[in-house]
Amino acid sequence: MSERLRLMAVHAHPDDESSKGAATMVRYVNEGAEVLVVTLTGGEAGSILNPAMDRPEIRDNIAEVRRQEMAAAREILGVQQEFSGFVDSGLPEGDPPPPLPEGCFAVQPLEVASEPLVRSVRAFRPHVMLTYDEQGGYPHPDHIMTHKVSVEAFEAAGDPDRYPGTGDPWQPSKLYYHVSFPRERFERISELIERRGLENPYAEWLERMKDRDFPQWEITTRIKCDEYFEVRDRALIAHATQIDPNGFWFAVPMDIQREAWPYEDYHLARSLVDTDLPEDDLFAGIRETVAT
Helix, strand or coil, X not given: CCCCCEEEEEECCCXXXXXXXXXXXXXXXXXXXXXXXXXXXXXXXXXXXXXXXXXHHHHCCHHHHHHHHHHHHHHHHCCEEEEEXXXXXXCCCCCCCCCCCCCCHHHCXXXXXXXXXXXXXXXXXXXXXXXXXXXXXXXXXXXXXXXXXXXXXXXXXXXXXXXXXXXXXXCCCEEEEECCCCHHHHXXXXXXXXXXXXXXXXXXXXHHHCCCCCCCCCCCXXXXXXXXXXXXXXXXXXXXXXXXXXXXHHCCXXXXXXXXXXXXXXXXXXXXXXXXXXXXXXXXXXXXXXXX
């Protein structure tokens, strides 16, 4: 009998798990892997981005509402999920931006912020971890801190001398960064949209990005998961305060998405196993060695 493969996805807020890597997780759940989403904050400071949900009773109970949304999305995706208990830092705006709220996740000392995740790694014993890059995927303070604690947990969880009292040591084998918005994906989708004579929802965004020089991680790993895009979208819609079902996320017909880019993309940032790049499996180099 083979041991079940285990995947841990570390995210900053509820809804991040459904907008980044959701179809990948559903694919692996359907293949028999165990998948755990660790949500580091409660999303209490998130804006209400769906006009239909911008009501006083929602605003007054946003923390509980976002927990309920997360529970619904978790069921749709078929994953396990846990909160680490930190408070959402919010996204400061202004020039200069205001200081972050006292006690929020992004201002925690690294060891304080990392301890719950180390505990989760040692309890769940993932073979693979998913997280954000150094810029957080985009420069939200909680996403940047999520990167830091994920790297810290990956490197520390296997060391019996670090984080005593958080369980028996466990060393994950691989750590990946999400590459959620590769420019070539949007160019390929745009090409198909325009070929069909449809309105391109990405045209303005691509034009703005044309002259911007921003770092893009190499895609080392492409996971074909287009058959689960509809499940991904249902999970996104479950986060009703954050996702307008009539909005930008759902403007491209599903058949175009599947034809243009049937993948979710990752950068292999750390690996303790031998694997040939590029990959088409997050567990490449691990499947062969995992057995009871």
